[in-house]
Amino acid sequence: MKDDLYLAGKPGTETVMLGNHALARGAVEAGVELVSAYPGTPSSEIVEALNEASIGQGFYAQWSTNEKVAFDVAAGASLVGAKALVAMKSAGINVAMDTFVTVPYGGIKGSLVVVVADDPDAHFSSTEHDSRPLAKQAEILCLEPADAGEAKEMVRQAFDLSHQLQLPVMVRTVSRVSHGSANVTLGPIQRTEKKLGFNKHYDFQYRWNVYGPPGTRSKHEWLVKQFPKLEEYAEKSPFNQLKLAPGSRIGIIAGGLGSAYAYEAIRRLGLQDQVNWLKLGTAFPIPTKMVGEVLKNSDKVLIVDEGTNWIEGLVREIAQRTGARCEIVGKGLDQAMPMWGELDTDMVVRALAPLVGAKVAEDSARKSLKDDLAARICPRSSTLCAGCPHLGSYWGLRLALQRYKDGVHLLNGDIGCYEQAGYGIFAENLFSNDDSHLWKAQSVYEMLDTIYVMGSALGMAQGQALAGYKDGKVVAVAGDSTFFHACLPSVANTAWNGGQVVFMVLDNRWTAMTGHQASPTTGRVGNGSPAKSLDIATAAKALGFDHVLTADAFDIRTVKTALDEAFKLDGPVVLVVSGECRLQTVRRERNVVRPRTTVDTDKCNGCGTCLQLGCPALGVGPDGEKSEIDQILCNSCGLCAQVCNRKAINLQGGAH
Amino acid sequence: MSATNVIVAGVGGQGSILAAHILGKSALRQAAKTGKPVQVRIGETYGAAMRGGKVFSHVRIGDVRAPLTPTDGADLIVGLEPLETLRVAIPYLAPGGVCLLNTTPYVPADVKMGRAKYPELDGLLSALGKLGRKVLSFDATAVAQDLGKPQVMSVVMLGAASAMGILPVDEESLKETIKEEAPKGTAELNLRAFDRGRDVAASLLKTGARL
Numbered sequence: 114m115k116d117d118l119y120l121a122g123k124p125g126t127e128t129v130m131l132g133n134h135a136l137a138r139g140a141v142e143a144g145v146e147l148v149s150a151y152p153g154t155p156s157s158e159i160v161e162a163l164n165e166a167s168i169g170q171g172f173y174a175q176w177s178t179n180e181k182v183a184f185d186v187a188a189g190a191s192l193v194g195a196k197a198l199v200a201m202k203s204a205g206i207n208v209a210m211d212t213f214v215t216v217p218y219g220g221i222k223g224s225l226v227v228v229v230a231d232d233p234d235a236h237f238s239s240t241e242h243d244s245r246p247l248a249k250q251a252e253i254l255c256l257e258p259a260d261a262g263e264a265k266e267m268v269r270q271a272f273d274l275s276h277q278l279q280l281p282v283m284v285r286t287v288s289r290v291s292h293g294s295a296n297v298t299l300g301p302i303q304r305t306e307k308k309l310g311f312n313k314h315y316d317f318q319y320r321w322n323v324y325g326p327p328g329t330r331s332k333h334e335w336l337v338k339q340f341p342k343l344e345e346y347a348e349k350s351p352f353n354q355l356k357l358a359p360g361s362r363i364g365i366i367a368g369g370l371g372s373a374y375a376y377e378a379i380r381r382l383g384l385q386d387q388v389n390w391l392k393l394g395t396a397f398p399i400p401t402k403m404v405g406e407v408l409k410n411s412d413k414v415l416i417v418d419e420g421t422n423w424i425e426g427l428v429r430e431i432a433q434r435t436g437a438r439c440e441i442v443g444k445g446l447d448q449a450m451p452m453w454g455e456l457d458t459d460m461v462v463r464a465l466a467p468l469v470g471a472k473v474a475e476d477s478a479r480k481s482l483k484d485d486l487a488a489r490i491c492p493r494s495s496t497l498c499a500g501c502p503h504l505g506s507y508w509g510l511r512l513a514l515q516r517y518k519d520g521v522h523l524l525n526g527d528i529g530c531y532e533q534a535g536y537g538i539f540a541e542n543l544f545s546n547d548d549s550h551l552w553k554a555q556s557v558y559e560m561l562d563t564i565y566v567m568g569s570a571l572g573m574a575q576g577q578a579l580a581g582y583k584d585g586k587v588v589a590v591a592g593d594s595t596f597f598h599a600c601l602p603s604v605a606n607t608a609w610n611g612g613q614v615v616f617m618v619l620d621n622r623w624t625a626m627t628g629h630q631a632s633p634t635t636g637r638v639g640n641g642s643p644a645k646s647l648d649i650a651t652a653a654k655a656l657g658f659d660h661v662l663t664a665d666a667f668d669i670r671t672v673k674t675a676l677d678e679a680f681k682l683d684g685p686v687v688l689v690v691s692g693e694c695r696l697q698t699v700r701r702e703r704n705v706v707r708p709r710t711t712v713d714t715d716k717c718n719g720c721g722t723c724l725q726l727g728c729p730a731l732g733v734g735p736d737g738e739k740s741e742i743d744q745i746l747c748n749s750c751g752l753c754a755q756v757c758n759r760k761a762i763n764l765q766g767g768a769h
Numbered sequence: 770m771s772a773t774n775v776i777v778a779g780v781g782g783q784g785s786i787l788a789a790h791i792l793g794k795s796a797l798r799q800a801a802k803t804g805k806p807v808q809v810r811i812g813e814t815y816g817a818a819m820r821g822g823k824v825f826s827h828v829r830i831g832d833v834r835a836p837l838t839p840t841d842g843a844d845l846i847v848g849l850e851p852l853e854t855l856r857v858a859i860p861y862l863a864p865g866g867v868c869l870l871n872t873t874p875y876v877p878a879d880v881k882m883g884r885a886k887y888p889e890l891d892g893l894l895s896a897l898g899k900l901g902r903k904v905l906s907f908d909a910t911a912v913a914q915d916l917g918k919p920q921v922m923s924v925v926m927l928g929a930a931s932a933m934g935i936l937p938v939d940e941e942s943l944k945e946t947i948k949e950e951a952p953k954g955t956a957e958l959n960l961r962a963f964d965r966g967r968d969v970a971a972s973l974l975k976t977g978a979r980l
Contacts, residue, residue, distance in 0.1 A: 127797060127801070128794065128797065129790065129793040129794050129796075129797055129809045129811065236814065236815075259834070260810065260834065260836075289812055289836045289837070290836075292812075292813050293810060293811060293812045293813065293836035294790065294793060294809070294810070294811035294813075295808070295809060295810050295811070295836075296797065296808055296809055370835075370836075372834075373810075373834035373835040373836070374834075374835045374837075376834040376835070377833065377834055377835050377839070380832070381839070457835070457837050457839065457840075458835055458837070458839045459839055459840045479841075479864070482899060482900065483859050483860075483900070485896075486855065486858075486859050486896050486900065487859055489855070489888045489892065489893070489896070490852060490855055490856050490859070490888060491852065491877065491879060491880060491885040491886055491887055491888065492877065492879050492885055493780070493821075493822070493823050493852065493853070493877040493878075493879065494877065494878055494879050495822055496821055496878045498821070538878060538879050538882055538884055555882075556882060721882075721883070724881060724882050724883070725882070727878065727882075729821045729878055729881075731881065732876060732881040733881060733883070745919060746821075
């Protein structure tokens with residue numbers, strides 16, 4: 114998609130822009146000087162855009178090894194006066210939490226804008242984590258855009274606000290804003306003349322050392338005393354809009370994307386200019402006076418909020434303070450809208466209708482037609498890509514574990530493409546609370562037993578082993594990017610404390626799942642320039658692992674042989690399984706003629722073994738029995754040829 | 770509330786996101802020409818799979834703010850893949866809405882591995898007909914392959930959609946946007962794909978085939 118307006122578009126141009134690109138454009142318009150992030154969907158495109166834009170645009174951008182590092186890099190830049198931006202997804206703010214809550218104690222000299230992309234409905238995430246309460250925990254301002262246009266404007270203004278308030282400013286988006294597109298009018302790009310400088314005693318003594326005198330307590334006091342400035346801003350922020358409807362006793366307070374659904378719900382019910390309306394663009398703090406006006410002028414107030422009932426809680430606090438006696442309806446006790454999943458206009462209509470005495474009709478004939486149709490559709494499970502090296506890694510693991518048939522093996526997964534091995538295809542026949550069942554993996558998609566957060570696999574595996582688990586092998590997997598993101602302390606811990614664990618690092622050279630960003634093993638940095646390629650095996654050895662093995666993911670035999678050895682060794686083992694993300698190889702070597710993978714139908718007996726490999730290019734042919742390869746999808750990796758027992762699959766014209 | 774809601778449904782890699790953005794940008798281009806401003810919202814829904822996952826793009830043009838089409842609110846579904854068209858039509862196709870469908874299936878791994886059954890195409894078409902007002906279907910993948918590049922299938926579908934008289938965007942604006950948005954060196958091919966799609970739909974509309 115050609116969309117480079119985030120760096121080059123002319124001021125005044127109106128366009129339709131992706132929310133993440135709009136956030137990036139806002140930073141460019143503000144004259145950003147340093148940008149850092151670890152990729153995480155739905156936030157990745159912000160810094161991806163800025164990485165591309167950074168060359169020749171007078172600012173620096175990087176992919177960091179994790180969110181805490183990214184946060185430290187941006188915070189450091191702000192201390193010498195730079196305009197810095199750090200971006201992450203909801204899970205990432207947890208990683209950065211330590212610095213995130215500490216930096217405000219010392220204040221900011223330049224500006225620090227923290228963009229956090231939440232994911233209601235968990236489209237791409239393990240939780241629906243609402244990050245806004247963390248702004249309150251850090252005691253900083255939080256802005257929340259309703260669409261891409263506002264997202265751009267908020268980021269642009271957040272740089273100035275951060276500088277004025279001497280505090281980081283958080284911008285919270287959600288997937289539908291980050292990955293949604295809307296009208297954006299481009300503004301002028303401000304060029305910042307770099308005037309970096311450091312002052313040990315900026316504004317007050319020993320400011321940057323949170324532990325030094327005058328002490329943490331008094332720094333917290335300073336921070337808390339800034340709060341009125343935040344409240345003052347909330348009252349006059351252009352992103353908060355109050356419109357009272359004379360004579361109406363119904364109010365709506367809607368935050369961020371919730372305001373977009375509320376806007377349409379009001380129109381659907383024909384209530385334009387008939388309700389007291391407050392649209393909130395500040396998620397913390399919210400404007401006490403404006404909220405008070407709505408509460409005072411209404412008997413019933415509906416709170417429309419994307420995420421948890423965060424805004425509702427803040428409104429109830431104001432109602433308690435101001436003695437308002439109106440009924441507040443939202444996602445809390447009354448459950449007018451659910452606190453899980455995401456909103457849509459229909460939900461808001463259903464919550465609003467009873468307040469205004471309107472009826473929402475339901476068509477039962479249509480509903481039964483829909484139920485009938487729903488029964489016919491089949492699932493489309495998420496899979497690894499055709500030619501993915503992880504298909505080979507997992508097949509090798511399956512082969513090696515076959516030697517220990519009686520074992521109840523524990524395979525601990527981590528976050529990345531390879532987590533697909535824990536999704537299951539069309540999950541059926543699930544047994545709950547029944548230890549007597551041995552779950553038979555029918556494909557590579559049913560292997561992983563645990564998946565939680567980045568870097569947790571190895572630590573969990575170590576815990577299982579050290580607690581004395583003996584019923585089977587204990588394995589952990591992680592990718593190259595995850596290895597450097599959150600595994601390193603665990604690698605040191607395992608080398609130090611021991612544990613009979615086999616840790617497979619599946620190195621495909623890219624942070625592929627979030628859209629192929631560079632990883633420490635890629636040999637490039639974010640903007641594409643050549644860089645060091647860090648070696649995982651060397652790192653594991655340096656951190657104290659005695660047993661470090663390697664294998665080629667595209668040569669299944671080497672994976673199996675290495676695992677055979679690993680399972681026999683005494684003590685923890687790191688096995689680095691390497692094979693570049695096939696999509697990247699194919700993209701780069703666009704003009705290379707690759708061998709065609711074909712099925713010899715005379716030899717194929719339809720046993721279906723190759724289908725269990727889980728490659729999307731493999732299927733069953735027109736006879737309903739023998740295997741067939743989709744030539745458009747196939748990336749000629751040769752893995753299926755290796756798993757076929759009858760040598761019925763061949764690569765015509767050489768090896769992979 | 771005056772708005773047109775279009776959903777482009779397909780599978781990752783089929784070009785649904787590009788098609789949605791061409792639609793959205795064309796609407797703004799036309800607004801700039803006619804001086805009648807519009808709001809455009811595009812809501813993309815896709816899962817974790819890089820390739821082969823389901824992708825739905827909601828394109829909303831008019832007096833809109835939200836990225837998602839309301840239930841039973843889609844005026845047109847541009848279906849790049851049959852199963853995914855049905856999946857999105859069930860919640861969103863308006864009783865008076867129209868479905869435009871590429872008949873070539875992209876078979877899910879679940880089906881390939883023998884764990885699920887792909888719905889019969891004929892049954893699927895009649896089901897879509899009951900849910901909305903009209904279904905127009907043809908093999909757009911074959912048309913694209915005939916042009917030498919299966920990747921232009923989504924633009925063939927866009928061309929067909931533009932012939933149906935539902936889009937609030939004129940042919941000229943669409944073509945100008947395609948010229949600008951097409952990957953380097955493919956503008957001519959994409960414009961040809963657009964015209965071919967238009968022709969196919971126009972003749973289908975004339976004969977009333979499968980309506």
